[in-house]
Amino acid sequence: MITADILVSGGTIVTLNDKDTIIRDGALAIRGDTIIAVGAKEEILAAHECGETIEVPQSIIMPGLINAHTHAAMTCFRGIADDMELMNWLNRFIFPAEARNVDPELVYWGSLLACAEMIKSGTTTFSDMYIFEELTAQAAKEAGMRCLLGEVLFDFPSPNIKTPEEGLAYTEKLIRKWADDPLINIMVEPHALYTCSPELLKAAKALADRYKVPLATHLLENKAEAKQLKEKLGQRATHFLKELGLLDERFFAFHCVMMDDEDIRLFADKGCKVVHNPESNMKLASGVAPISSMIREGVVVGLGTDGCASNNNLDMFQEIDTAAKLEKSARLDPTVMSARTVLKMATCEGAKVLGLDGVVGSLETGKKADLCIIDMNKPHLTPLYDEYSHLAYTVGGADVETVIINGRIVMRNRRLITIDEEEAMHRVRIIARRVKESLG
Amino acid sequence: MITADILVSGGTIVTLNDKDTIIRDGALAIRGDTIIAVGAKEEILAAHECGETIEVPQSIIMPGLINAHTHAAMTCFRGIADDMELMNWLNRFIFPAEARNVDPELVYWGSLLACAEMIKSGTTTFSDMYIFEELTAQAAKEAGMRCLLGEVLFDFPSPNIKTPEEGLAYTEKLIRKWADDPLINIMVEPHALYTCSPELLKAAKALADRYKVPLATHLLENKAEAKQLKEKLGQRATHFLKELGLLDERFFAFHCVMMDDEDIRLFADKGCKVVHNPESNMKLASGVAPISSMIREGVVVGLGTDGCASNNNLDMFQEIDTAAKLEKSARLDPTVMSARTVLKMATCEGAKVLGLDGVVGSLETGKKADLCIIDMNKPHLTPLYDEYSHLAYTVGGADVETVIINGRIVMRNRRLITIDEEEAMHRVRIIARRVKESLG
Numbered sequence: 001m002i003t004a005d006i007l008v009s010g011g012t013i014v015t016l017n018d019k020d021t022i023i024r025d026g027a028l029a030i031r032g033d034t035i036i037a038v039g040a041k042e043e044i045l046a047a048h049e050c051g052e053t054i055e056v057p058q059s060i061i062m063p064g065l066i067n068a069h070t071h072a073a074m075t076c077f078r079g080i081a082d083d084m085e086l087m088n089w090l091n092r093f094i095f096p097a098e099a100r101n102v103d104p105e106l107v108y109w110g111s112l113l114a115c116a117e118m119i120k121s122g123t124t125t126f127s128d129m130y131i132f133e134e135l136t137a138q139a140a141k142e143a144g145m146r147c148l149l150g151e152v153l154f155d156f157p158s159p160n161i162k163t164p165e166e167g168l169a170y171t172e173k174l175i176r177k178w179a180d181d182p183l184i185n186i187m188v189e190p191h192a193l194y195t196c197s198p199e200l201l202k203a204a205k206a207l208a209d210r211y212k213v214p215l216a217t218h219l220l221e222n223k224a225e226a227k228q229l230k231e232k233l234g235q236r237a238t239h240f241l242k243e244l245g246l247l248d249e250r251f252f253a254f255h256c257v258m259m260d261d262e263d264i265r266l267f268a269d270k271g272c273k274v275v276h277n278p279e280s281n282m283k284l285a286s287g288v289a290p291i292s293s294m295i296r297e298g299v300v301v302g303l304g305t306d307g308c309a310s311n312n313n314l315d316m317f318q319e320i321d322t323a324a325k326l327e328k329s330a331r332l333d334p335t336v337m338s339a340r341t342v343l344k345m346a347t348c349e350g351a352k353v354l355g356l357d358g359v360v361g362s363l364e365t366g367k368k369a370d371l372c373i374i375d376m377n378k379p380h381l382t383p384l385y386d387e388y389s390h391l392a393y394t395v396g397g398a399d400v401e402t403v404i405i406n407g408r409i410v411m412r413n414r415r416l417i418t419i420d421e422e423e424a425m426h427r428v429r430i431i432a433r434r435v436k437e438s439l440g
Numbered sequence: 441m442i443t444a445d446i447l448v449s450g451g452t453i454v455t456l457n458d459k460d461t462i463i464r465d466g467a468l469a470i471r472g473d474t475i476i477a478v479g480a481k482e483e484i485l486a487a488h489e490c491g492e493t494i495e496v497p498q499s500i501i502m503p504g505l506i507n508a509h510t511h512a513a514m515t516c517f518r519g520i521a522d523d524m525e526l527m528n529w530l531n532r533f534i535f536p537a538e539a540r541n542v543d544p545e546l547v548y549w550g551s552l553l554a555c556a557e558m559i560k561s562g563t564t565t566f567s568d569m570y571i572f573e574e575l576t577a578q579a580a581k582e583a584g585m586r587c588l589l590g591e592v593l594f595d596f597p598s599p600n601i602k603t604p605e606e607g608l609a610y611t612e613k614l615i616r617k618w619a620d621d622p623l624i625n626i627m628v629e630p631h632a633l634y635t636c637s638p639e640l641l642k643a644a645k646a647l648a649d650r651y652k653v654p655l656a657t658h659l660l661e662n663k664a665e666a667k668q669l670k671e672k673l674g675q676r677a678t679h680f681l682k683e684l685g686l687l688d689e690r691f692f693a694f695h696c697v698m699m700d701d702e703d704i705r706l707f708a709d710k711g712c713k714v715v716h717n718p719e720s721n722m723k724l725a726s727g728v729a730p731i732s733s734m735i736r737e738g739v740v741v742g743l744g745t746d747g748c749a750s751n752n753n754l755d756m757f758q759e760i761d762t763a764a765k766l767e768k769s770a771r772l773d774p775t776v777m778s779a780r781t782v783l784k785m786a787t788c789e790g791a792k793v794l795g796l797d798g799v800v801g802s803l804e805t806g807k808k809a810d811l812c813i814i815d816m817n818k819p820h821l822t823p824l825y826d827e828y829s830h831l832a833y834t835v836g837g838a839d840v841e842t843v844i845i846n847g848r849i850v851m852r853n854r855r856l857i858t859i860d861e862e863e864a865m866h867r868v869r870i871i872a873r874r875v876k877e878s879l880g
Contacts, residue, residue: 075823079829079833083768084774084775284774285776288769312833315820324723325719325722326722326769328724329722329726334524334723338522379560379865380560382518384519385520386519389522393751394518394519394752396758396838425818432825436825
């Protein structure tokens with residue numbers, strides 16, 4: 001008999017491995033932080049003796065979702081202003097609210113609340129860019145969530161950072177501090193081409209190379225940005241990045257709405273990755289990223305919610321649903337994006353974007369035990385003809401019952417184990433009062 | 441002291457009345473089927489003595505949602521086939537599945553399951569078109585849901601109806617049977633212009649006029665239909681309807697994706713209404729209905745999920761969110777559709793579409809007590825700056841705690857009172873096995 005710490009037993013396992021294996025009446029064995037067996041329930045139970053067995057008949061067991069781009073602490077600004085023209089929204093609400101309020105306390109509690117929301121909707125890994133990211137790392141660590149994050153870098157000061165040099169030094173400190181952590185991964189995150197000088201971009205790349213960590217940035221989010229970059233750079237933005245030496249397999253970009261065929265081919269050639277943010281792009285009226293073209297050309301595409309101010313939630317199941325529907329609608333072709341494709345964007349493909357595909361993104365022996373268990377015994381999930389269809393088009397974050405990250409149960413029967421959610425909500429409500437007052 | 445049967449007390453009341461009144465720390469008194477008072481908690485409590493008080497601090501109390509177009513029984517085909525070209529999808533899956541399986545049993549259990557799902561996501565009224573609608577009426581009646589429904593009429597036979605005359609007679613029988621029912625309302629529903637002869641359309645209109653009930657149909661759902669109708673009719677579809685005498689204030693149409701400015705002006709002139717089905721239109725790649733233009737021109741627009749085969753759920757909160765985001769994205773303008781506008785589409789405007797605006801759609805004294813209560817004490821609903829924003833962009837169906845229809849509590853703390861959901865799920869699972877086998 002093999003010893004396991006946790007057996008998850010009796011549901012349908014949607015592995016999202018390379019062969020798209022689905023195991024009905026399956027089981028999964030975990031020892032420490034690692035999946036040590038996945039297979040038919042009878043075989044797994046016969047071969048393992050185990051401390052704790054989680055029986056989940058009528059459930060789907062799947063990899064935890066990967067939110068490949070967000071700004072977690074912006075939960076504090078959720079719904080503060082909507083339905084406005086982008087520059088008006090930024091200049092009248094978001095930027096002043098941030099300048100007057102963002103401090104370590106806001107970032108810590110906002111990030112912890114985000115972790116609560118993410119776990120409760122099946123997300124186990126998130127990729128984050130914001131200010132005071134040490135506090136986001138701390139919140140994720142306490143929540144037991146996996147993440148890849150970086151301090152936002154730009155030419156001008158932030159509430160945390162006075163100069164680009166300081167931002168790079170802060171990032172390097174983060175990298176060194178969390179180097180050996182099993183959950184917290186650090187990357188280098190220049191904000192965007194219109195907010196970072198070529199010097200800052202090059203220095204950011206040098207830092208990322210020195211520690212072999214990913215570098216990620218916002219890119220070509222909408223028409224106005226594309227126009228501004230064209231005038232500023234005198235060439236296409238992707239060529240500019242290539243000349244600076246940023247484009248390689250550890251580079252990924254958020255949004256990429258305005259990328260054309262030439263940009264896509266360049267990304268494919270260089271092995272660069274993309275994070276699609278369909279709900280934020282829709283809400284801000286940014287346009288529709290050419291995701292099906294990217295995937296056809298071989299670009300790896302993940303999925304992210306973006307921050308709460310432009311979504312206004314962190315529910316990746318909604319994002320999956322919207323990613324499929326938006327692409328069909330925009331291309332006037334229902335075959336252009338399948339349920340399976342969008343699910344992969346939120347799991348195994350997202351893991352590739354973050355450089356964590358050796359670690360998570362599918363349920364396979366040897367990978368870390370990051371998974372979510374969905375209760376399928378509900379009216380809106382009945383009947384069940386096809387698991388991929390339900391996971392893409394019908395399941396919502398609230399259907400997630402139990403979440404395991406790195407072998408640790410962080411939510412069970414919708415009760416959070418690592419986070420005091422009442423306290424997190426209470427703290428963020430107090431912060432929100434301060435934010436509201438600051439806007440007059 | 442005034443006697444009330446139920447007091448709902450302590451939450452924020454989003455009335456969705458003409459003045460958009462929001463009452464914080466409010467209360468609402470119900471006697472029999474009717475709202476007899478809405479106001480500040482202290483005043484309402486002081487003035488009423490009451491059998492039952494539902495205390496809901498940290499909640500939003502709002503009108504029950506109105507799903508203005510669905511095919512309830514199609515829950516039985518939820519997720520049976522996705523991501524396919526429309527005619528392929530219909531001819532290979534939906535039509536054969538229907539022809540071989542639709543019978544009173546399927547319609548009854550499918551509709552009851554749909555009622556369970558709708559109540560659990562805050563919908564209190566639905567508008568339905570399908571086959572064997574007597575069974576949908578029966579299911580709605582048992583569930584305690586309000587509805588407006590009609591048997592689908594076309595030139596060819598259905599599993600229920602052999603000839604157009606039989607369909608009209610069946611509809612008339614429904615109208616007479618349910619004439620005095622407080623919940624069940626019947627309308628006349630010719631399927632579409634490409635499936636109904638001018639004679640059938642005229643006879644349907646005569647029937648609707650005789651009983652002063654609404655007439656509704658699918659219209660201009662996608663490019664292929666628009667092209668087909670142009671060739672078949674030799675004129676624009678809306679002019680054809682006008683010539684047949686169908687266009688008046690009791691006429692409403694589903695989808696209307698391909699309507700242009702002239703169609704919109706005609707609908708506005710005639711007082712015709714439209715039901716927007718954004719998720720279905722996206723999933724089937726039908727295009728984007730010009731909803732903001734319609735509203736600007738004075739056309740009343742409601743919101744519907746369409747059937748489960750093309751959505752794949754009946755969650756109106758998701759539909760609200762998508763309606764706002766899709767319009768912004770399609771028009772490249774974030775100001776074109778506000779949170780408040782889409783909420784109204786799902787409540788007071790939907791009531792106008794169905795001709796039920798004297799009865800439901802807002803929380804006002806004298807209206808029927810159809811409402812849902814949403815628990816706002818959750819991480820993804822924290823903080824709260826603006827109720828409309830949260831209801832449109834953040835709340836999901838699973839956040840609805842308690843639902844009252846016509847003064848009767850049909851769900852309390854997420855437990856359904858009128859429906860045995862386990863039995864409904866069990867029955868639909870058995871039907872689904874039969875459906876699957878029938879497709880070979």
